[in-house]
Amino acid sequence: MALRFEVLGRFNRARAARLTLPHFLCETPLFMPVGTQGTIKGLTTHQLEDIGCQIILGNTYHLALRPTSELIDEMGGLHKFMNWPRALLTDSGGFQMVSLLHLADITEEGVTFQSPVDGKPMLLTPEESIQIQNRIGADIIMALDDVVKTTITGPRIEEAMYRTLRWIDRCIAAHKKPKEQNLFGIVQGGLDPVLRDICVQGLVERNLPGYAIGGLAGGEDKDSFWRVVAQCTASLPESKPRYVMGVGYPLDIVVCSALGADMYDCVYPTRTARFGTALVPEGVLKLKHQSMADDTRPIDSTCECMVCKNYTRAYLHCLVTKDAMGSQLLSYHNLYYMMQLSRNLHSSIIEGKFPEFVCDFLRKMFPEGDVPEWVCNAMEVAGIDISSCSTPLNSKLNLHTSSG
Amino acid sequence: MPPAERREDSIDGAVAQTQVHSEQESTNMKFAIKAWCKSGRARVGLLQLKSSSSLGQGGPPAKEIEIETPALLLTTRKGLPAFISPDHLSFLPSPDSRLLQFSPMHFMEGPNSKTISNIGGVHRLLGLQGYGFVAVPRDSILSLPESYSSNKNGASFETPCGRFLVKPLEYMKMITSMKPDLWVSLADEVPASVTAKRNKTSVDRTITWLDDCISLNPRERALFGSVVGGCSVEERQRCAQEVAKRNVSGYYIGGFGLGDSIDERSTFLHAVTDSLPKEKPRQVCGLGLPEEVLQGIAAGIDLFDSTYIYHLTLEGFALIFPLNGKCKQHVSDPQLCATAGDYTKINLKATVYRKDASRIVEGCKCYTCQNHTKAYINHLLNVHEMLAQILLEIHNTHHYLSFFRLIREAITEGKFEEFRQNH
Numbered sequence: 001m002a003l004r005f006e007v008l009g010r011f012n013r014a015r016a017a018r019l020t021l022p023h024f025l026c027e028t029p030l031f032m033p034v035g036t037q038g039t040i041k042g043l044t045t046h047q048l049e050d051i052g053c054q055i056i057l058g059n060t061y062h063l064a065l066r067p068t069s070e071l072i073d074e075m076g077g078l079h080k081f082m083n084w085p086r087a088l089l090t091d092s093g094g095f096q097m098v099s100l101l102h103l104a105d106i107t108e109e110g111v112t113f114q115s116p117v118d119g120k121p122m123l124l125t126p127e128e129s130i131q132i133q134n135r136i137g138a139d140i141i142m143a144l145d146d147v148v149k150t151t152i153t154g155p156r157i158e159e160a161m162y163r164t165l166r167w168i169d170r171c172i173a174a175h176k177k178p179k180e181q182n183l184f185g186i187v188q189g190g191l192d193p194v195l196r197d198i199c200v201q202g203l204v205e206r207n208l209p210g211y212a213i214g215g216l217a218g219g220e221d222k223d224s225f226w227r228v229v230a231q232c233t234a235s236l237p238e239s240k241p242r243y244v245m246g247v248g249y250p251l252d253i254v255v256c257s258a259l260g261a262d263m264y265d266c267v268y269p270t271r272t273a274r275f276g277t278a279l280v281p282e283g284v285l286k287l288k289h290q291s292m293a294d295d296t297r298p299i300d301s302t303c304e305c306m307v308c309k310n311y312t313r314a315y316l317h318c319l320v321t322k323d324a325m326g327s328q329l330l331s332y333h334n335l336y337y338m339m340q341l342s343r344n345l346h347s348s349i350i351e352g353k354f355p356e357f358v359c360d361f362l363r364k365m366f367p368e369g370d371v372p373e374w375v376c377n378a379m380e381v382a383g384i385d386i387s388s389c390s391t392p393l394n395s396k397l398n399l400h401t402s403s404g
Numbered sequence: 405m406p407p408a409e410r411r412e413d414s415i416d417g418a419v420a421q422t423q424v425h426s427e428q429e430s431t432n433m434k435f436a437i438k439a440w441c442k443s444g445r446a447r448v449g450l451l452q453l454k455s456s457s458s459l460g461q462g463g464p465p466a467k468e469i470e471i472e473t474p475a476l477l478l479t480t481r482k483g484l485p486a487f488i489s490p491d492h493l494s495f496l497p498s499p500d501s502r503l504l505q506f507s508p509m510h511f512m513e514g515p516n517s518k519t520i521s522n523i524g525g526v527h528r529l530l531g532l533q534g535y536g537f538v539a540v541p542r543d544s545i546l547s548l549p550e551s552y553s554s555n556k557n558g559a560s561f562e563t564p565c566g567r568f569l570v571k572p573l574e575y576m577k578m579i580t581s582m583k584p585d586l587w588v589s590l591a592d593e594v595p596a597s598v599t600a601k602r603n604k605t606s607v608d609r610t611i612t613w614l615d616d617c618i619s620l621n622p623r624e625r626a627l628f629g630s631v632v633g634g635c636s637v638e639e640r641q642r643c644a645q646e647v648a649k650r651n652v653s654g655y656y657i658g659g660f661g662l663g664d665s666i667d668e669r670s671t672f673l674h675a676v677t678d679s680l681p682k683e684k685p686r687q688v689c690g691l692g693l694p695e696e697v698l699q700g701i702a703a704g705i706d707l708f709d710s711t712y713i714y715h716l717t718l719e720g721f722a723l724i725f726p727l728n729g730k731c732k733q734h735v736s737d738p739q740l741c742a743t744a745g746d747y748t749k750i751n752l753k754a755t756v757y758r759k760d761a762s763r764i765v766e767g768c769k770c771y772t773c774q775n776h777t778k779a780y781i782n783h784l785l786n787v788h789e790m791l792a793q794i795l796l797e798i799h800n801t802h803h804y805l806s807f808f809r810l811i812r813e814a815i816t817e818g819k820f821e822e823f824r825q826n827h
Contacts, residue, residue, distance in 0.1 A: 038783060045775065047491065067758065067783045074759060075779055083775050201459035294519045306491055310531025310780040312523055318482060322564075324790055325484050332489070 001209045002139070003182045005241050009350035012383035013260035015347035019241055021139040022180055023079060024053040024086040028241065028262040029345040031253060031338040032089060033270060037062045038082045041270055042328040043335070045084050051305070051332065052339040055087040055139070056263050057286055060132055061096035065116065068133035077137030088138035089265070091245075092129045094139060106146055108163065130183070134176050143171040145186040150220035157190035164188045165202040172206060183211035185244060187232050190215060191224045200235045210241040213261070217246030222374040226255055230381050233260035250279065252342055254361055255375055257345050258354075258382035269338050273330035276320035279337040281364040286312070287330070292317040305336035314338065328344040355384050365390040432585060433653050435627035435685045435706075435717075438472075441749055441820040445677065445704040448815045449473040451685060453536045453585045455527070469502050469536045469585075473685065474697075474815075476808050477538055478559035478801065479674035481546060483530040487790070487797040490531055495771050496798070500805045505709045507543035508578035508722055513565040517581035525583030539579060539587040541570065542658065544711045549593040549662070551602075555610060559592050569731055572616035583625065588687070589617040589632035597663040602684045603634040606659075607643045614650060626653035629685060634659050635660055636669065637675045644679035647680065654685035657705065661690020666699065673703035693726070694748070698824045701811060713804055717796040720753040720785045722764045723803040725827070728812055742789040748776075752796070757782040770802035 006021040019026040033040050034046070034057045049057065058078055058363060063069060063229055075081045078088055097104045097111050104113040112127035126144040133141040143166055146160035168185050175183050185203040187193030213232045216218030216225055229244060233256075236242050243263035244256050253264050270277060276288040278299045285299060286292075295313035307316075307329045348357035358379070362371050372392035379386045410701065432454050439448040453469045478485060483495060483506045511520070520529055527533045541559065542549050550567055553560035553561075566690035575590045590613040605772040610632045621627050629652035633640035647655060657676050660669060679684060685707060691700045692710035700708060716723065725748040750757075750764070760778040772781075772795040784792035814823035 037787045037789055038780075039789050039791045042794070043792060044492065044771070044791065046771070047489070050491070061785075066787050067779075071759060071779075075761060075777075081777075081783075083780070083782055227433065293515065310490065312515075312529070314515040314519050314523070315482075315529050318511070323481055324487055324511075324793065325481065325489065327790065328487075328489050328794075355794050 001182065002178065002180055003209050003241075005210075005239060007238070009085065009352070011349055011352070011354035012258075014258050014345075014349050014354055014382065015260065015262070017262060021055070021087045021182070021263070023088070024054055024137050026087060027343075028345045029253070029257040029349075030054055030263055030295065030342045032057050032263060032265040033335055033338070034059070034265055034267045035082075037268075038078060040331070040335070041274070042324065044332050045082065047332060048335075049086070051336045052343065053086065053335065054342075055089050055263075056084060058088055058090045058136065059096055060090045060093035060129065060136065061100070063090075063136060064132050066089045069132040073137070075137035077135075079137060087140070088136075089140040090133045090136050090138040090142065092142045092144040093124055093132065094144050096102070097124060098147060100330060103268065106160075106163075108166075110144070118170045125176040126167040130171050130174040131176075134181065138181060140184055141175075142390070143168050143183060143185050143298070145188055145214055147188065147215055148184075148190060149218045150191055150215055151218065152190070153225060157188075157192060158195055161189045161195045161199050165199065168203060168206055168208075172208075184208060184210040184212050184215035185348070186212040186245070187236075188215050190231060191220060191228060193227075193231055196228060196231055197235065200232060204235075204237060209239075210243060211236050212243040212245050214242065214245050217248055217266070222372065223377070225252075226259065226374055226378040229256050229261060230378065250338070250361075251365065251375065253341065254345070254358060255382075256379045258358060258384050260382075269334035270331045273334045274321070274327045276326070276330065277386075278316075278330055279334045281361070282367075283365055287313060287316050287320045289317075299333055300337075303333065303340070305333050307333040307336075338395045355386075358384050359386055359389045362386055367391070410609050435473075435654065435683070437683065439471060439816045442818060443821065445674075445703070446474075446701045446815050446820050447542045447704065447706070448812050449685065449706055451475070451706070455585060464602075467534050468705070469534070471498055471499050471503055471536070472809075472812055474701045474811055475500070475503060475707055476805055477503045477687075477707055477709045479543075479545070479709055479711055480504050480506045480510075482506070482510045483526055483532075484539075485762075485797060485801075487717065487793075488796045488801065492771060492794070492798060493532075496802055496810075497805055500809065501801065502534070503707075503754075504532070504537060505538045505540055505543075506584075507541055507547040508539055508575065508582060509541065509547035509561050509563050509570065510543065511578070511582075512563055512568060518575055521581040525581070525585070529582075536586070537582075537584040538687070538707070539582060539584040540656065540687075540689060541575065541590055542586065542593055544661065544690060544692075545714065546708070551592065551594040551598065551606070554592050554609075557615075559590055572613045573620070576620040577615060579625070586626045586628060586654070588628045589614040589630045589652075591632055591656070591658045593632055593658040593662060594634055595662040596635050596808075598634060600636065603639055605634055606632050606634065607639050607646075610643065610658075611646050614647060614652075618650060618652070622700060622708060627655040628652060628654040628685075630656045630658050631676050631680075632659045633672070633676070634665055635672060637671060640672050640675040641679050644676045648680050652684070654687065658689045660688060661692070661696075666696060669696075670699060670703060673700065673705070677704035694827060697808075698811070698827060701815075702824065710804070713797065713800045716749060716800050717793050719751070720792070720796070721749045721751050721779075721800075722796055723749050723800050724765055725749070725803075725807075727803070727806050752778060752781045752792075753785045754782075764799055765803065768802065769800065770799045772799040772802075 005016045009016040017028045030251045032055045036059045065376045077157040129144040148160040189199045235239045278285040298308040369391035434452040547561045550560040550562045558569045592609040594606045629647040633643040687707035692712035757778040763773040
């Protein structure tokens with residue numbers, strides 16, 4: 001194990017913790033921006049530090065293609081190659097393959113696919129995935145899992161869950177740097193609570209440094225989504241970090257944190273920036289919209305970032321989607337927003353003000369009190385009283401709560 | 405105002421250090437010459453820009469920028485560099501990097517004049533209150549003079565959102581709302597290929613529009629009069645002499661970099677600079693390459709814009725030419741040749757840099773060289789990541805600003821001609 005996880009404060013299931021990784025001391029809950037190809041699009045490492053990023057994701061699939069994990073290893077590892085002094089996390093490569101390559105196929109051996117470079121048949125095994133990640137050198141590496149979309153039903157889900165458990169042992173065996181890199185297991189099992197439970201138990205038996213909740217953020221309905229997270233966080237060990245992969249929207253992060261998750265990643269903030277959408281407490285602000293052309297206010301008057309302190313919506317309106325600078329400035333703001341959200345989650349839990357923070361957050365996003373039902377249900381399970389900011393749904397609330 | 409006389413400084417081995425104060429055409433700009441080179445044309449000057457708070461709204465405190473010339477104006481898109489964000493801009497050498505050039509036509513698809521006024525002008529619009537802005541109608545990337553469509557009413561420009569005919573009145577409206585530190589009068593810039601008649605017309609129009617601009621000029625902002633005249637010595641002189649009679653703070657020399665050849669250019673440059681008063685600053689557009697800059701400085705130009713950095717950056721090139729002013733490196737390096745590089749620049753896309761853990765230029769103090777390797781930039785270029793252009797524009801700007809600094813030192817030390825030979 002190459003990490004330390006100390007819970008510093010709690011509110012019911014939510015926790016604020018200190019996560020000490022080989023390269024950085026992090027505070028959770030935290031959001032991790034995705035730097036697919038060894039860079040966060042349009043931002044320098046100096047800016048990422050200014051914004052307060054703690055951990056960045058690298059995508060193993062992309063990096064293995066270019067510049068290759070062997071080259072990264074020769075150059076001293078990804079930290080050195082991209083000059084990022086803080087923490088890094090790499091995924092296993094499996095997800096990209098399955099989602100990006102239309103001829104990918106999963107067998108017991110691994111993921112077979114056609115090389116995008118020359119069309120040759122290739123195979124990514126658990127062993128190979130771990131070896132690639134060992135060469136890249138991230139603080140946290142992910143086990144190769146058999147990931148299935150939650151919209152699929154049937155025996156495939158069970159098959160995938162059991163295979164994930166068999167593969168974790170192969171990953172553990174192949175892992176050459178357990179003292180420098182933390183191997184996280186990923187809980188699969190679709191939307192089936194029984195399968196999820198078996199998977200959790202199986203992974204916990206392996207005593208891994210941390211656990212991820214996978215297979216979500218892929219199109220399932222929100223009601224199913226939060227229930228899987230709630231179930232997993234309830235049964236995963238208290239003393240280890242929990243990472244919900246592919247999440248996401250600020251609202252989802254607040255809910256999952258209330259339910260006891262600690263780490264998140266998503267391309268959403270940076271990707272939506274490139275389309276001209278800014279993240280704001282009210283939700284989103286579409287800067288491309290004609291109404292922004294004369295708007296001399298900043299994106300968010302409560303935001304302390306360089307972009308909000310210096311630029312108007314009107315100016316950004318003329319930049320976004322047209323000039324590289326537009327992407328840069330908006331990505332900067334959106335990531336700042338996510339890191340500020342992370343900081344607020346952490347500090348509000350420690351200061352014993354988490355419910356107030358949640359209510360304030362929901363009030364700004366749903367000023368009419370129309371908080372979605374799934375959020376209300378999840379908060380009920382999390383033990384957070386949001387009656388002050390949501391219009392009660394009467395009997396609906398009581399019918400849908402699960403036994404957390 | 406009589407045409408400026410040629411200085412006959414016969415100096416043996418030393419350079420005349422003369423303080424010549426410019427006339428105060430405006431309250432916000434001062435220009436003084438600090439040193440001359442032996443031939444008497446190239447000079448080192450000090451440009452001072454001041455601004456008091458804008459709009460009387462308790463805006464930013466008075467700023468003062470002092471820039472030594474010859475100086476490079478940084479090229480911008482809609483007021484900001486193409487890739488260098490404001491926080492990284494502040495890491496570039498100061499005050500060298502504090503003069504930015506833009507065309508008001510950049511904002512044809514931008515906030516309109518009223519909105520820019522409401523915001524308080526370009527400095528506030530761009531969040532760069534401590535910087536100096538020079539407004540020039542022509543921009544070699546985003547606002548190209550389209551002389552075929554220009555007419556007696558206005559100059560035509562080709563922009564990404566279409567072609568626009570800009571009349572002096574409209575131009576002045578833009579300038580008034582934007583409030584740049586320096587601005588250039590509307591000119592009819594024509595390419596080298598036009599007929600003599602069209603060329604003469606361009607001079608007539610440019611002078612008329614200058615008078616229009618002057619009559620509409622907000623007094624507190626420094627105006628540079630435009631001088632055109634194409635490839636005709638007589639027209640160049642005529643235009644320069646006419647403009648020199650007007651009450652302007654400096655001169656903008658237009659019409660170059662539009663199909664004229666570098667070999668014949670000196671004649672026309674001298675025709676202009678020899679006809680202009682020495683004590684006022686001269687700016688040129690379209691002389692971007694190092695040899696063109698040296699040619700312009702040798703003719704007595706003080707301010708340059710350049711799209712050289714932008715084009716290099718887009719193509720993946722990084723400047724490496726030695727800045728020590730010593731002998732040209734005779735590099736018959738097959739590696740450089742094979743990678744489309746030469747002794748001035750390298751192309752970081754080349755596979756030879758895949759594992760090169762060295763800096764673009766050892767000892768370079770720019771953010772890129774202090775933090776990243778050739779190998780990393782090579783990777784970024786190969787995977788088409790925007791960070792490649794950001795890092796390259798930072799380095800290339802830094803390097804080119806250092807080039808200008810060396811030129812100024814060479815002039816001050818009386819070694820400009822030698823310096824020019826070596827480059």
